[in-house]
Amino acid sequence: MSNDKINFSELKRVLIIKLRHHGDVLLSSPVFQVLKNHYPHLEIDGLVYKETAEMLQFHPAVSKLHCIDRDWKKQGKIYSLGKELKLLNTLKRRQYDLIIHLTEHWRGASLVRLLRPEYSISADYQHRRGTFWRKTFTHLYTPGHYHIVERNLDALRAMEITPQDDEKQLVLEPGPAARDKIKRLLESESLAAQGFIHIHPGSRWLFKCWKESHFSAFIKTLIGRGEKVVVTAAPDKAEMDMVGHIIQGIKTGLLDLGGNLNLLELAALTSQAKCYIGVDTAPTHIAAAMQTPLVVLFGPSDETLWGPWQVKHRVISGDGFNCRPCNQDGCKGSKISDCLYEITADTVLKAMDEMMSDMDTDRSVS
Template identity: 45%
Template sequence: MPDPGIRRALVIKLRHHGDVLLTGPVFSTLAAACPGIEIDALVYHDTREMLTLHPHVAQVHTIGRDWRGLGWLAQARAYLGLYRALKARDYDLIVHLTDHWHGARFTRLLKPRLSVAPQSRKHGKRAQKLWQRSFDALYPVVGGNRRHTVELHLDALRRIGIRPTADSTALRFVPGEAAERAVADKLAQAGVNGRYLLVHPTSRWLFKAWPVERMAALIDALTARGDRVVLSAAPSPNEMEWIADLKTRLALPVADLSGQLSLKELGALIAGARALVGVDSVPMHLAAAVQTPVVALFGPSGDIEWGPWQVPQRVVTAPYSCRPCGQNGCGGCGISDCLVAIAPERVLAALDELLVETGR
């Protein structure tokens, strides 16, 4: 077991938004195992909202993705400022959740009493030895869509003798009052009163998205029977173009908040929905974190590793032996046959089952 005197810990996750959100149970498990501990996070700056306001996160430190593009002097100043901020916290424990070299460098510089990281996939004996010398303990990473990402994160704590409990493994996301007010105003302006179904059909990687004509058919089926549908999507040009194409195919107009929301506001919008219909993307994980039932369509990505975590759900897939392949569509064409094969009727049936099950 780790020293019971651990007062302060740093959890490092330098990845994308969903990856960072899925680290939440690490903070909760540490807080439960070490009463009074302060736990900080080190993440990329654009992902910070995934953890701010989390009840078990004391401070969120960030690295800018653009720092590498700065001149050498500006870059050195940025990293030196971060190092000084971290050093001042005097960490007893560092939990590094990827094989990113930043975590190894900061661990060597900060010299905590205990540190843990995943076994490295770095190539070369020299790199392997340097990685091993940077940490006190290494944990194995079980890949191949055989273990959920949350469990993989928690394996870091299991490796040093801290076991999660049933109460410490839930995802948490706190939108905050300002985001909740902003979303309420935007829904009112869009004419949405009362409960609604939220459809977030896009992903940062569009090969994960259901074909636009099939999503249009599902939404038409919902609006035809009187369901109130709200659309959301990230403000990136490719996602906004996808949404524009979708809207031209709809028989009836729907409320559209695509490109208008911060991450906190998106979480608030999801929290107020009867259910979310989407794909393997950040909103699916946000739904789990705010306990909104979710119907998630999975094609080339792995539903065991990335599926909705501990929330009422339906995961809809097609029985293709090649999935999950993780590829940008079949043959690299950007279109995944395993998503094309999913019929709108199946998704509608899954949603209806979920709404009855949850009484929403």
């Protein structure tokens, strides 16, 4: 480890590694943009898991997006090894001058050693204090205890790049195909832009989900007030079953798109909504990236780290639960979080109404 000052004017190519889930990758999007803003001559590549590539597919600052497919292993060791070697050779041909590793994943550290860039940087993780990690990177930094976006940007600060507030926004472009599909879909359903509320009840982690009966009561109240509601869900049996229970018996005022949209299409959809309601999950970060006002419910996870970023929003968390955020898999491993289940539909409705009223006031003043 050297921590020498980096002369970016002499660099040509940078690789940013983010091997995590969809939301994590999206929350790293400002790193690409800020780096490009400060040094436009750089070619900035990304390395992510294949299933998360949509989060950076149309990012204007990304030159090339490389992917690791976790399904390679299912095809056998020889097939997987061939794919890994092909990826490694592709990365070697890019001849990176700098690698920014944004997680504690060992694969990123191994790639730094194999690719041998002049500079490499990672966080100085408490659980990565061994010789291998510390001698892999030329620069290590200690991230602050604040929002994940800021923690990602700490990698740039450690290299004397200071992000400005107006360049820290999440960057997500759905692309023309997704935008066109949603435009035609909304027209076919006679739904106007800003004329519906988008609700995404599910999460891959059940302990982050609100009580089904509360979501159902909330949706029925909205429809009773004359609102149009669009519900989405991932094409996952657990989420689809959840949505089925929530909307059971609701015959009018609701469009169920559960399992029918990819994440870019979901982004295009939520960009047209007047409001988004959800829990701590990737679609909530997508709504924030699309600047859709949102209300999000938090339970075991920490909103100071994972809350909506630079968007009009309200965060609702269980009052009176001193144990949160616990980051546990539900209370006593039950997959059910009491701090979330105690939140009432009326509480969420009030938060949404207050947020929308404040926005109306802001518009009238401006």
